[in-house]
Amino acid sequence: MSRQRSRDYRARIDVALGATRQQDALHRFGDAYLEAREQAMADLDFEAQREAIAKLKDEVGLHRRQYLDQFIELAEKAGAHVFQAADASVANDYIVELARRRGAKLAVKSKSMASEEVGLNQALREAGVEALETDLGEWIVQLAGQRPSHMVMPAIHMFRDEVAALFGQVTGQAEPADIEHLVAVARQQLRDKFLQADMGISGANLAVAETGSLALVTNEGNARLVATLPPVHVVLVGIDKLVPTLEDAMRVLQVLPRSATAQALTSYVSWIRGPVPQEGAAKELHIVLLDNGRSALGEAADCKDALRCLRCGACANVCPVYQTIGGHVFGRTYVGAIGVVLTAFFEGLEPAAELVKACIGCRACAAICPAKIDLEEIILKLRRRIGDQEGLGLGKSLLFRKVLRNRRLFHTLLRSAARLQKPLTGNRGSIRHLPLHFSSLTEWRTLPAIADKPLRDLMPAVDEQLQAPRLRVALFAGCATDFVHPQIGLSLVAVLNRCNIAVTLPQGQSCCGIPALYSGDRQTAMELARQNVRELLADDPDAVITTCPTCTAALKQHFVELLQDDGDYAEAARRLAAITFDAAAFVAEQQSDLSAADNRGVVTYHDSCHLKRGCGVWQEPRQLLARAGWQLVEMERADRCCGFGGSYSFASHPEISREITKDKINSILRSGADVVAVDCPGCLIMLRGALEKRGLPQRVAHTMELLSEASDTGSDGDE
Structure with a gap:
């Protein structure tokens, strides 16, 4: 990690730690989520379900080319145009060129983390196309000029009074900080945009190989409007969303909403196979299958399990680091533990270096993951890769390679420290204050003394x-x-x-x-x-x-x-x-x-x-x-x-x-x-x-x- 990147990262942490209101909100949400999720999972054998999901996702990983070819063949037979994008720039070029050919000036979008990943909004904006988010949370974040701080709840870091102020800038009048009223304002502002749009853009939660169909899991009706009203619908979906069969898709749908929002079922589960039928000119469906590092992740033996991810966000919901500093610090496009891994493969090791070191290793993410991804273990592997690339630094190299490997030297140093610490411990058995540069370590805790005799x-x-x-x-x-x-x-x-x-x-x-x-x-x-x-x-x-x-x-x-x-x-x-x-x-x-x-x-x-x-x-x-x-x-x-x-x-x-x-x-x-x-x-x-x-x-x-x-x-x- 470069020194400047490290300084910027530390500065963001300081700002986040000062945002006590956000910390309180994220903690309250995390506690409420765990209780609601436990109730939602009560009728399921969670361990059996996660074993089955891990197995089916691993099956796709072993035979991805086969399932991709099957999906493409059947989706095209149903009337879709399917394009395979190797990386972000290729995906953006395809969608921007499509918008140019269709003369599109306004694209309405439903929630899509893949579009955040590739920077699609900016690419469209540079091409003269307005990309309007219609998911409530995404619209709020867009108005604020921010990026999502959570994969499922993009505006979780914002409060109703902040949202009311943003909406007031749009309406030109003071808006009360009442949730029902704010939802009504959003609906009024966005309703006509669906009818005016030249293009609709969405993501997808599942791509079913045996039918060539897509599934969208949402709690707002905007996704269906995006998919059906504009003349062109573009679905940007990662190749990791493939499942072999409809039965497999239904198995995922049993745990996805329970893990994401602690609901037994979301408000809308939309199935798309081919363009929306209508009288007159036929509508178009374009499916952009995004790789952008996913194949490389699948080939990494020590990290490939991360491709099982359902993008439920549960790992962030239970993460003490996320609850303390939020997704704008502990994450980039994707947040929490899975965000650490995906950043490394989608954006590179350097952008991931700070996130890898931010993980405290508590394993809460591994315990709750519905796809049974051992995220802590994968992050450990990434630390090794980053260590190999950046080096350990002089201090750690001396400690680990010269001291820890030499037991006698290590233990001799500990015994010496037991004698030298006396001015700091006195008769208390603990260290209450450290001098100079180390003083911050004892500002909020005492430290134990090394025992007189081991x-x-x-x-x-x-x-x-x-x-x-x-x-x-x-x-x-x-x-x-x-x-x-x-x-x-x-x-x-x-x-x-x-x-x-x-x-x-x-x-x-x-x-x-x-x-x-x-x-x-x-x-x-x-x-x-x-x-x-x-x-x-x-x-x-x-x-x-x-x-x-x-x-x-x-x-x-x-x-x-x-x-x-x-x-x-x-x-x-x-x-x-x-x-x-x-x-x-x-x-x-x-x-x-x-x-x-x-x-x-x-x-x-x-x-x-x-x-x-x-x-x-x-x-x-x-x-x-x-x-x-x-x-x-x-x-x-x-x-x-x-x-x-x-x-x-x-x-x-x-x-x-x-x-x-x-x-x-x-x-x-x-x-x-x-x-x-x-x-x-x-x-x-x-x-x-x-x-x-x-x-x-x-x-x-x-x-x-x-x-x-x-x-x-x-x-x-x-x-």
């Missing part, structure tokens, strides 16, 4: 030497548990010992490599994977247990992918993955008495992003806390990201993290709980630091700490 030094002292343990497990501590919060590891050992399970901490283990991988340094991640696979399997443990969900994901998923072509380590990585468990999931399976002597108090639980959405663990911690005597009170949006994101909250986007954390703290306070349970050291760092900085009394603790304390209390009571 877990690896404390483990021999707590080895109970169980006489006949039923299992022997290895603990993968990760950097945070080992060097920042060793008490988490000690608590896990106590809980497992109570279950008659012996625990060791292999001394040669090091960083899981996720910081390097997420920054695009795949080689360092691979080297660390080899080191850890070798060390963790050395004593042939019955299981490997982690206290950090990100580490769990690394051991169970990333190591396997990173080492799949390594003849010396591929099988070992798969074996490690098979015996790796998150601590809460593992303890929940053990037959042990975790009950406390009395009620421990009121606790609320925060779901770590990678634990719930990455590892599928969310019920087990709650069950364990209940068994241990805690009264659990659920907070609002318990699985909403805490804002940590590893280096995201320190180096990449601490200003965005601050706002996301603020939302989480408010949810904690509204729960009324005295204790917040977490299963991720990173979440603990973030939430404890924010609460402590505000002087709030709520305690944040790892589930293993709470279980250990409950067990100790229970034992004392028995005695």
